[in-house]
Amino acid sequence: MEMVILTVLLQLPVLCGTTSAGYLEGDTFECRSDAPCRVPIASDNTFTLKCGNQSENASVYWQYVDTSNTHTRPVTFLQSSGSLRSEEDDLDYHLQMKIKSLASRSSLNSGHLKILSPKVEDTGLYICKAGWGIPARYEVDVQDVTTLHITHAGLRQNPLSSSAMDVGNENTVEIYTVWSQWQACDRCGAQGERKKVGFCYAEISRDALLVSRPQPCGLLRTTFRDVQINHPVELRIEMCQEDCKQDPSTRKQESLIELVENIHTYQLMDAVLTCPRSSIYRPVYWEHDSSPITRLQILTSTSSYTLDNSTGGGTLYIHQLDGTTAGTYHCYMERNLVKSFQVMFPEVKKEEEEKGFTIMELILVVLGVCLFSYMIFSLCQVLRTIRPRVIP
Template identity: 30%
Template sequence: MLTTLWLLLCFALPVQESPFSISCPNHKHCQLALLSNNDIILHCNAPGAQWQFFRSLKSTWGSSSTTNLNMETMLNGSLLIKNPLPYHTGIYNCNDKDGKKVMRYEIDFQDVLTLRITHKDLDQKTLQNESLSLSSKELVFTHWEPWQDCNRCGVPGERKRLGYCYIQKSLENPIPCWLYLGDKKLWSSRLRPEMQVETCHIPCTLTDVEYVIFDNFQLRNKAGSARLTCPLGSIYRPVFWEANDLSLTWKDQLSGKSISTIMDTSNGGSWLQVFQPAIYRCFVHQELMAQFNSKATRKEKANSVLEGLNMMILVGMVLAVLGCLLKQFRFSQSRRINKMLLVK
């Protein structure tokens, strides 16, 4: 269970996203497209493995080091790539401790900043196929991944699928755009990845778990906002947010109806920018991962204390006035009784 895993980690680690693991079942060679700025792990079951990275340099593949700050070889031999950029598009070879090649990944990290997002329920259209003229006619199209699971169960939710830019030349196999183009200086609005969203509604099959009170937050900056991160969230996983039990949807955000929150498009909504205090919850694979409670800032606390003091002063003044009136009333009654006695 994802929740069990996170409960073991949440008190020891800061809130962060979880890398998405990539593997090639029954194959030693993979060619695939991914999105930049989203952490991944390239699987290689070879303890003591050494990785080689080759990028396109003037129509050839030049070797580069994998020892830079955003790449780390793990104990099991896999390679962790943090915040990959389009610049990291290339070939990744995993060699065992004897230098024998174990795995080969050809990866196109497509620029997530150019990601086109559409929603089927809003009748928004995906990109159409186009011809790209280089040395001959090439067809540019979107290769769609399967739909991810619905991000919520028991209530209406949404599901998404990712689409990557591919180029096909005549009858040859299609290739991810920037693996095909290499370092060619070519710009086209068609050379971009996509994400499509649609509404879904499925029954729940998982057992309910208690809410995880994970963190508190304050609206800190000048804009009065805060950024929340859903633990284990990723653009490659179904993520769902709610605020005060109300669903936050891509449909509302893309149609302009959502004004108090913004789901970050670069990571599939794993980050949520909030502008109003509320109780926010996030789910991954339909499991509750975290709850974020808004807490008062020092200014708000000071205002609250000041309001309390003002209320106490006001109550004191009212009581003092009532006391004076009561005293005056008793004094008037006493004088009236004395006058009656004198008359008698």
């Protein structure tokens, strides 16, 4: 029974049409069914919801339903044309602030909704309307990535195990992780790392019979409000090696974004390097000059580096810079060079020249003071030798 349930769960994201749409769109989901697709999302990672196949001239607008409140109606927060009618007058203050925050981080691309830096509070029902139809609906569960649980197979660390609890009325809730597919190896022709993301799913059963279909944990809490679930998003990492033989004509030229940034700093200072449009859903890795920086290397040695968890390593922290950690850093996204950073200190020669010039100035000032003092002393001596004339 457990294996059957797990197989169904692993197919859920596929039914929603999870696809990759390049750096600018983040992770993209497409709902191909009439019923709402249930989509787990990692907070702080941009994602896009497709609006299906609407006509070119159709006016598209998106509505949000706060499923944490049973009395909430759909509220329009974004539309493709025309002025957005204010619907905030009859909303409570908390929902007003939530809608404003959501709208400020949302944009439309050909009618598809892109949300930047999603928050746990963005969990809810998203409805796309085009003309008189509803091409797509999504039940989105934004799960907190700040509590991300990371395990590395190279260290023989195990993912979280499933758990079960009694929630009363002879109901039992089972909580476990549903994993995405392994991402591609982050580099070619050498040993690298690959990762996959796991989301919290739960189901409620009574006497071994399902009461609720398996669903992301945040969505289950909106139905069973008394259920307390503490099961974080997971990131699983393992070593890999791929030849990556690919026809150059099939390479995604639009994703090649090479920038160079010069970072002037000082020794023993920290530096923060961020790979543009990095995402927990995409392979990313760093190089210092020609040496790779891996998560395993950081975990197994006293390293000057730290990788962030929220984007799965899209931000590199360099602690207490010295001569060995200065130099050129390269960031690769989906095996393409995206950005380079030149971390450098002020030139030593220039400092020495400035230091010598300052000493010379000091010597001249001291000599000048000494000369002036000698002149004053000499004048005083002369005045003492002159006796006043006495007039009879």
